[in-house]
Amino acid sequence: MRIQAEHLSYVYNEKSPFAARALNDVTLTVEEGEFFGIIGHTGSGKSTFIQHLNGLIRIPSSLKKRKKYKSDTVLRVGDFDLASPKTDFRALRRSVGMVFQYPEYQLFAETVFDDVAFGYKNFAAEKPRKEELEDAVRSAIEMVGLDYAAVNDLSPFDLSGGQKRRAAIAGVIVTKPEVLVLDEPAAGLDPLGKQEIMQLLHRIHREWCKTVIIVSHDMDEISENCTRAAVFSEGTVKYVLPPAELFVHTDELRELGLDIPLTAKICEALRRRGIEISCDFTADDLVRKLLARREGIC
Amino acid sequence: MLKDVSFGQYYPVDSFVHRLDPRLKIVFLIAYIVALFVASNFYGLAVCAAVLLFAIICSHVPFGKVFRAVKGVLFLVIFTAVLNIFFYNGDAVYWNAPAVLWEWHFLRVTQAGIVFSVFLVIRLVLLVTCSSMLTYTTTPVSLTDGIESLLTPLKWIRFPVHELALIMSIALRFIPILMDETERIMNAQKARGAMLDSGGLGKRIKAVIPVIMPLLLSALRRADELGDAMDARCYMGGKTRTKYKKLTFTWRDLIVFLLLAAMIAGVVVLRIYLGAPL
Ligand SMILES: Nc1ncnc2c1ncn2[C@@H]1O[C@H](COP(=O)(O)OP(=O)(O)O)[C@@H](O)[C@H]1O
Numbered sequence: 001m002r003i004q005a006e007h008l009s010y011v012y013n014e015k016s017p018f019a020a021r022a023l024n025d026v027t028l029t030v031e032e033g034e035f036f037g038i039i040g041h042t043g044s045g046k047s048t049f050i051q052h053l054n055g056l057i058r059i060p061s062s063l064k065k066r067k068k069y070k071s072d073t074v075l076r077v078g079d080f081d082l083a084s085p086k087t088d089f090r091a092l093r094r095s096v097g098m099v100f101q102y103p104e105y106q107l108f109a110e111t112v113f114d115d116v117a118f119g120y121k122n123f124a125a126e127k128p129r130k131e132e133l134e135d136a137v138r139s140a141i142e143m144v145g146l147d148y149a150a151v152n153d154l155s156p157f158d159l160s161g162g163q164k165r166r167a168a169i170a171g172v173i174v175t176k177p178e179v180l181v182l183d184e185p186a187a188g189l190d191p192l193g194k195q196e197i198m199q200l201l202h203r204i205h206r207e208w209c210k211t212v213i214i215v216s217h218d219m220d221e222i223s224e225n226c227t228r229a230a231v232f233s234e235g236t237v238k239y240v241l242p243p244a245e246l247f248v249h250t251d252e253l254r255e256l257g258l259d260i261p262l263t264a265k266i267c268e269a270l271r272r273r274g275i276e277i278s279c280d281f282t283a284d285d286l287v288r289k290l291l292a293r294r295e296g297i298c
Numbered sequence: 299m300l301k302d303v304s305f306g307q308y309y310p311v312d313s314f315v316h317r318l319d320p321r322l323k324i325v326f327l328i329a330y331i332v333a334l335f336v337a338s339n340f341y342g343l344a345v346c347a348a349v350l351l352f353a354i355i356c357s358h359v360p361f362g363k364v365f366r367a368v369k370g371v372l373f374l375v376i377f378t379a380v381l382n383i384f385f386y387n388g389d390a391v392y393w394n395a396p397a398v399l400w401e402w403h404f405l406r407v408t409q410a411g412i413v414f415s416v417f418l419v420i421r422l423v424l425l426v427t428c429s430s431m432l433t434y435t436t437t438p439v440s441l442t443d444g445i446e447s448l449l450t451p452l453k454w455i456r457f458p459v460h461e462l463a464l465i466m467s468i469a470l471r472f473i474p475i476l477m478d479e480t481e482r483i484m485n486a487q488k489a490r491g492a493m494l495d496s497g498g499l500g501k502r503i504k505a506v507i508p509v510i511m512p513l514l515l516s517a518l519r520r521a522d523e524l525g526d527a528m529d530a531r532c533y534m535g536g537k538t539r540t541k542y543k544k545l546t547f548t549w550r551d552l553i554v555f556l557l558l559a560a561m562i563a564g565v566v567v568l569r570i571y572l573g574a575p576l
Pocket residue numbers: 012013020021022040041042043044045046047048049
């Protein structure tokens with residue numbers, strides 16, 4: 001499903017002293033099949049934007065008439081037109097899975113099985129048969145790299161931190177949504193845990209969910225994993241570029257309060273010593289080019 | 299959605315009223331309520347209403363916001379009014395021949411009943427408005443500071459004033475946090491297809507579990523963390539603590555104090571000279 005947003009704006013608590021402008025004229029397109037990254041410092045509107053994608057935040061239909069809300073606001077996810085009040089939000093939420101930040105805090109059921117089954121039962125047109133439900137839950141739990149036989153009967157609160165997060169992700173992908181959106185999926189994990197989660201997401205992207213969107217403020221995470229990335233700042237999209245091009249703008253990124261990826265830092269340091277290397281900013285590519293250069297020199 | 303609960307929420311602007319000593323504002327509210335009950339006729343209420351109107355204008359809180367608080371108790375107001383119209387027949391002393399306008403079995407509408415219920419409605423509206431003005435113009439923190447300070451004499455009878463104030467301020471502090479949390483959890487469960495706002499009663503109660511469970515756990519976790527944080531800062535209770543913001547009585551408070559005294563005097567005088575509702 002292709003995601004298309006044009007001139008999307010959003011203000012929290014409008015018309016009160018707490019009003020906070022979170023999105024300001026956002027225009028962004030994510031193609032089907034992408035592993036898309038959204039990056040920006042805290043408060044730049046990333047979470048607000050992604051909550052639009054499955055209708056948790058809606059474009060107020062009555063407000064569309066007001067001139068302040070430009071009537072050229074477009075928000076489409078596949079065939080769903082989210083600016084229309086007639087959208088079937090249940091069907092939309094089935095197709096767009098959303099994993100919130102720290103998803104382990106949304107676990108609630110007595111067993112991991114019940115928790116993962118929650119979404120499946122909710123979205124099923126009629127009560128699913130026992131084997132069908134078991135199949136779906138088993139494959140979701142195995143997809144996130146947990147051992148079904150070992151965990152399905154445990155309380156989700158007895159799992160370790162990383163396992164809880166995996167179980168929570170399983171609870172979202174159990175319906176095999178076409179689009180999977182994750183808000184800071186690796187936040188609060190140790191480096192190894194981060195790496196494992198990213199590998200897991202790639203696997204889900206390959207096998208289950210055609211489009212994956214991740215929100216992050218870690219440049220390395222985005223540059224190493226995404227096909228393209230959007231840089232958010234103060235509610236607007238500053239750039240949408242593939243990682244390699246994105247990091248040509250290192251100075252601008254620093255100005256937006258973002259760190260630049262490690263590989264870009266190394267290239268900068270080399271450049272200061274007069275060694276010019278142009279690479280696509282993956283670690284592999286950098287190493288290859290450095291080796292090639294050394295062989296050329298020696 | 300959850301943040302639309304407007305009754306009893308601070309309205310953050312800077313104004314004369316906002317800067318008043320919270321103790322004075324609490325005393326003002328109590329005195330105002332007493333005055334409302336001392337007032338025995340519409341002139342007395344008019345004096346009270348004028349003072350409150352003046353306070354609202356000085357506070358820069360928009361009228362719409364103020365009336366929203368009244369809307370919250372609209373049912374109570376209407377209920378009181380209806381009850382009084384039908385059942386109050388006038389006090390024999392002031393209304394020696396109550397004019398009956400309409401009668402049906404035990405229901406009887408008299409002129410006195412109508413006048414009296416209008417009187418009650420105004421009294422109730424003023425009461426609610428004044429109370430909500432206190433919370434609109436005073437942060438929860440200074441409100442508890444004020445209450446603690448006013449209750450200080452109770453320490454003589456070993457009443458745990460400081461602890462009570464601490465409990466109050468923690469509770470007030472965490473209401474918005476837990477409300478945010480609730481909204482976040484509700485969103486997460488809605489994204490998993492939870493139907494939180496449809497279905498019969500049984501279904502709805504069941505639908506609440508996926509929200510309540512994580513919320514309870516999070517409240518407990520926060521309580522634990524807060525306890526640890528207080529321990530880490532060697533919190534020992536009230537005895538040796540000093541205040542970051544000392545409450546002080548200023549010229550502003552003096553003006554309001556005089557105004558309050560004048561209002562009460564006016565209401566008492568009007569009661570003595572004019573008597574019952576006219
Ligand atoms: N529930 C909310 N109520 C009011 N303001 C909010 C809420 N959520 C976010 N905001 C405000 O909207 C802006 C964007 O927030 P958010 O989308 O969460 O940014 P990010 O995810 O990039 O950190 C911030 O200024 C934030 O304070």
